[in-house]
Amino acid sequence: MMTRSDTYDRFAESAGEYGVELTRTTAESLPGTIESVITTPVVGAPLPWDDCSLPEPVPTDPSPAELDAAVTGVSAASLAVADYGSVVLEATPGGGEPVSLFPDEHVVVLREDDIVPDMETAFEWLDEQFRDTGGSAIVATGPSATADMGSLVKGAHGPKEVHAVVVT
Amino acid sequence: MSSESRAAKAAQIRHLLDTEGDAVATNTRGFNRGRYDSVADLEEYQGLKDEARAIKEDAIERLPELIDELTETIEENGGTVYIADDAADANEYVAEVCAERDADRLVKSKSMTSEEIEVNEHLDREGVDVVETDLGEWVLQVAEEAPSHIVAPAIHKSRQDIADLFNERFDPDEPLETAEELTMFAREKLLARIKEADVGMTGANFLAAETGTMALVTSEGNARKTVTVPDTHIAVAGVEKVIPTVEDLRPFVELIGRSGTGQDITSYISLFTPPIDSPAVDFDDPDTPITDGEIDREFHLVLIDNGRLSMREDDDLRETLYCIRCSACSNTCANFQSVGGHAFGGETYSGGIATGWEAGIEGLDTAAEFNDLCTGCSRCVEACPVGIDIPWINTVVRDRINETGDDGFDFLVDGLTPDAEDESSPTLQKRVFGNFETLAKLGSATAPVSNWLGRSRPVGWLLEESLGVDRRRELPAFRRETLVEWADRRDETTPADPERRVALYPDVYTNYMLVERGKAAVRALEALGVAVEVPAAPGTGRPPLSQGMIDTARAKAEGVVEALEPHLEQGRDVVVIEPSDLAMFATDYERLLEPESHRRLADHSYELLEYVYGLLENGGSPDALSVADGEERVAYHSHCQQRTMSLEAHTVAVFEECGYDVTTSDVECCGMAGSFGYKTQYYDLSMDVGEPLAGQLRDADADHVVASGTSCTDQIGDLLGVEPPHPIELLDPGR
Numbered sequence: 001m002m003t004r005s006d007t008y009d010r011f012a013e014s015a016g017e018y019g020v021e022l023t024r025t026t027a028e029s030l031p032g033t034i035e036s037v038i039t040t041p042v043v044g045a046p047l048p049w050d051d052c053s054l055p056e057p058v059p060t061d062p063s064p065a066e067l068d069a070a071v072t073g074v075s076a077a078s079l080a081v082a083d084y085g086s087v088v089l090e091a092t093p094g095g096g097e098p099v100s101l102f103p104d105e106h107v108v109v110l111r112e113d114d115i116v117p118d119m120e121t122a123f124e125w126l127d128e129q130f131r132d133t134g135g136s137a138i139v140a141t142g143p144s145a146t147a148d149m150g151s152l153v154k155g156a157h158g159p160k161e162v163h164a165v166v167v168t
Numbered sequence: 169m170s171s172e173s174r175a176a177k178a179a180q181i182r183h184l185l186d187t188e189g190d191a192v193a194t195n196t197r198g199f200n201r202g203r204y205d206s207v208a209d210l211e212e213y214q215g216l217k218d219e220a221r222a223i224k225e226d227a228i229e230r231l232p233e234l235i236d237e238l239t240e241t242i243e244e245n246g247g248t249v250y251i252a253d254d255a256a257d258a259n260e261y262v263a264e265v266c267a268e269r270d271a272d273r274l275v276k277s278k279s280m281t282s283e284e285i286e287v288n289e290h291l292d293r294e295g296v297d298v299v300e301t302d303l304g305e306w307v308l309q310v311a312e313e314a315p316s317h318i319v320a321p322a323i324h325k326s327r328q329d330i331a332d333l334f335n336e337r338f339d340p341d342e343p344l345e346t347a348e349e350l351t352m353f354a355r356e357k358l359l360a361r362i363k364e365a366d367v368g369m370t371g372a373n374f375l376a377a378e379t380g381t382m383a384l385v386t387s388e389g390n391a392r393k394t395v396t397v398p399d400t401h402i403a404v405a406g407v408e409k410v411i412p413t414v415e416d417l418r419p420f421v422e423l424i425g426r427s428g429t430g431q432d433i434t435s436y437i438s439l440f441t442p443p444i445d446s447p448a449v450d451f452d453d454p455d456t457p458i459t460d461g462e463i464d465r466e467f468h469l470v471l472i473d474n475g476r477l478s479m480r481e482d483d484d485l486r487e488t489l490y491c492i493r494c495s496a497c498s499n500t501c502a503n504f505q506s507v508g509g510h511a512f513g514g515e516t517y518s519g520g521i522a523t524g525w526e527a528g529i530e531g532l533d534t535a536a537e538f539n540d541l542c543t544g545c546s547r548c549v550e551a552c553p554v555g556i557d558i559p560w561i562n563t564v565v566r567d568r569i570n571e572t573g574d575d576g577f578d579f580l581v582d583g584l585t586p587d588a589e590d591e592s593s594p595t596l597q598k599r600v601f602g603n604f605e606t607l608a609k610l611g612s613a614t615a616p617v618s619n620w621l622g623r624s625r626p627v628g629w630l631l632e633e634s635l636g637v638d639r640r641r642e643l644p645a646f647r648r649e650t651l652v653e654w655a656d657r658r659d660e661t662t663p664a665d666p667e668r669r670v671a672l673y674p675d676v677y678t679n680y681m682l683v684e685r686g687k688a689a690v691r692a693l694e695a696l697g698v699a700v701e702v703p704a705a706p707g708t709g710r711p712p713l714s715q716g717m718i719d720t721a722r723a724k725a726e727g728v729v730e731a732l733e734p735h736l737e738q739g740r741d742v743v744v745i746e747p748s749d750l751a752m753f754a755t756d757y758e759r760l761l762e763p764e765s766h767r768r769l770a771d772h773s774y775e776l777l778e779y780v781y782g783l784l785e786n787g788g789s790p791d792a793l794s795v796a797d798g799e800e801r802v803a804y805h806s807h808c809q810q811r812t813m814s815l816e817a818h819t820v821a822v823f824e825e826c827g828y829d830v831t832t833s834d835v836e837c838c839g840m841a842g843s844f845g846y847k848t849q850y851y852d853l854s855m856d857v858g859e860p861l862a863g864q865l866r867d868a869d870a871d872h873v874v875a876s877g878t879s880c881t882d883q884i885g886d887l888l889g890v891e892p893p894h895p896i897e898l899l900d901p902g903r
């Protein structure tokens with residue numbers, strides 16, 4: 001049986017292989033931690049957890065112009081998959097999808113409790129979630145990438161860098 | 169095929185080898201290596217493949233019901249489903265949606281189904297500007313070229329080619345050079361197009377009926393932008409993409425990237441349940457927060473039949489519908505690695521499975537253009553994550569092409585062909601290769617005159633002109649005394665109290681030409697305490713099968729069973745020297761024979777070195793064989809079908825037990841593949857495929873080069889100038 005911290009370590013290792021940087025923090029220190037890893041201009045989508053909030057400099061409800069100008073986008077992940085280092089980004093009315101997609105750097109916030117060990121568990125969750133809500137989500141692993149131009153390049157259309165902030 | 173069309177085909181292949189061959193080879197081989205590494209890390213690989221296969225089997229079985237369920241769900245969600253009979257029907261619908269939305273521009277993420285219906289051309293005629301947003305697709309759109317690979321469409325272009333194209337077409341301030349510069353340039357250009365788009369079009373890798381969720385497998389993020397930015401989304405997908413639930417996506421998500429490009433997972437697996445709950449991003453109104461208004465999205469799913477529902481009814485083509493378009497079969501294919509999809513492909517699809525797709529969607533004519541490029545080596549079978557027997561589909565389609573009559577055969581020499589299946593059918597070249605056994609009998613009976621004739625220049629010319637046997641190939645030499653005759657005639661040397669008894673299957677090559685390896689096999693087995701008989705038996709039917717002559721192959725199979733059954737009844741094991749013949753017994757015969765005959769033969773047949781391995785494992789002593797004398801090194805090339813059956817390791821283990829130091833080749837196939845490399849239209853391709861093998865064998869710098877299959881020995885003989893022996897000849901105690 002994997003313990004909670006094994007799961008975190010496994011996630012950290014797999015995500016690390018894709019060049020994802022990780023910072024572990026508490027709910028209280030979250031705003032400060034986010035502030036220390038963003039580059040402005042920044043845009044965000046509201047975090048869906050009661051005890052977690054974004055810091056002042058991160059405005060939500062962006063306009064297309066703000067989205068276009070932002071260097072960093074901050075949004076939440078509902079789930080993460082340890083084996084693959086993936087995060088599950090739900091498409092919500094709050095604009096999480098464009099916020100995580102347009103800026104060069106994506107800061108993804110997730111709760112350590114929401115890291116599941118494998119795809120099987122993740123898809124059980126997604127199946128249930130989608131049956132209830134008809135929702136949409138992206139299973140995102142590392143930054144966007146392409147090899148179409150002759151060698152691997154990060155940031156084809158989506159972010160070039162991903163930074164995960166994990167709330168313990 | 170007439171000699172002119174053979175010459176034209178050869179010229180086309182040579183041209184592609186010269187212009188696109190290197191880029192295709194580098195990229196596909198990279199993907200293929202990635203696949204091996206990535207699946208090796210996956211503990212439950214086989215389990216996931218079985219699961220994936222089971223889901224597709226079930227989904228295609230229940231397809232009409234699942235389509236109804238999906239339609240209902242999507243309509244409940246607020247989207248529209250249109251079922252299009254064919255390409256024209258689908259295009260009209262898409263154009264209507266665009267017209268209703270007054271759309272000037274549609275941005276599109278990569279989709280093979282949309283290539284299939286040629287929607288770009290249609291919309292273009294209707295005045296809608298279509299922009300491909302996948303970087304590779306966009307390169308081709310700029311270059312006005314067709315994709316050469318189902319996953320990496322611009323695989324045939326090098327970085328330099330793309331840089332030249334962009335610099336010429338867009339004339340940037342600073343010439344673009346690196347992959348990074350090219351990517352960022354494309355990103356910027358495409359972002360500007362996406363911002364102005366009215367409609368986004370995607371394909372769908374999978375559609376879950378229960379929730380109406382579609383999965384898009386991508387790495388660039390362009391599919392996400394295509395769906396998220398404009399408020400109207402049209403998805404086009406073949407009807408076969410429907411599976412029951414979101415949970416069923418899981419094995420595919422774990423397999424698709426690994427199988428194709430060798431990535432454990434692609435950057436993005438989008439699971440959209442459209443119309444999605446994400447605000448559209450209206451760049452025409454740059455200052456209003458996107459979250460301000462109502463989310464008012466429109467979604468259209470165009471489900472395309474275009475021949476698929478008939479494929480579902482077709483027992484042999486049905487499996488094609490299980491295909492998840494991962495491209496593993498292309499990347500693992502030795503011929504594809506050399507020429508890519510511009511030679512090995514049809515109107516839309518390319519690679520091994522393309523024959524099934526093109527036959528089902530476009531028709532036999534299109535499939536006939538490239539079907540011959542599948543040599544039946546079977547390396548794609550284990551690569552395919554849903555376990556499709558791709559070579560069988562190719563064989564069936566070839567058989568159907570044969571039935572539709574002549575592709576230009578030459579009546580003048582018609583009388584020379586042995587055993588014509590029936591007069592209307594395959595071309596002369598196909599029939600000659602398909603009836604090789606008859607030629608071999610004749611050749612052996614008339615040796616050495618036949619051998620001398622075969623080497624004479626006028627005969628070489630005649631063979632090339634009429635039959636398309638390339639004159640640069642050295643023809644096999646027939647032996648006056650066959651293996652069966654030798655075995656009958658020799659003094660009784662059977663071990664007095666044999667541990668085991670075998671019937672050594674005298675395949676056509678061993679019996680009529682490579683008699684020495686047969687004798688070596690008999691001596692080696694006997695030295696290990698086995699009683700050996702060499703019964704007279706017909707060829708397995710492999711040559712006619714590979715020419716698509718299924719009835720002839722079936723008749724051979726029945727003859728083989730008739731000859732071997734008495735031996736099986738007396739408790740003998742069947743030992744096979746030619747790996748492709750064992751593959752016939754083990755797998756192809758399942759399609760040709762009654763289940764019981766097939767099982768009995770398959771269960772008791774062994775490849776020669778697999779059998780020797782078993783004998784050594786069970787107490788046999790390597791000292792009975794010819795063991796290494798000090799530091800002897802062997803470079804070993806296993807046969808493609810032998811590798812597919814996981815039988816390479818046995819030969820390696822036997823050599824090691826006998827004290828040899830072994831290196832193995834890791835190319836997928838030698839490039840000869842039965843009669844393929846003899847055909848004049850494919851000679852250059854066959855040599856190109858063989859080159860990496862020759863390189864590896866040279867680099868090994870071994871004391872002995874050995875190979876298991878006849879075609880491999882022929883090919884290596886031509887490549888290295890020395891014909892390698894079969895492993896058993898090195899181990900022959902009589903050596």
Ligand code: SF4
Nearest residue numbers: 491492494495497552
């Ligand atoms: S046939 Fe199999 S290997 Fe080939 S593309 Fe389809 S799923 Fe992949």
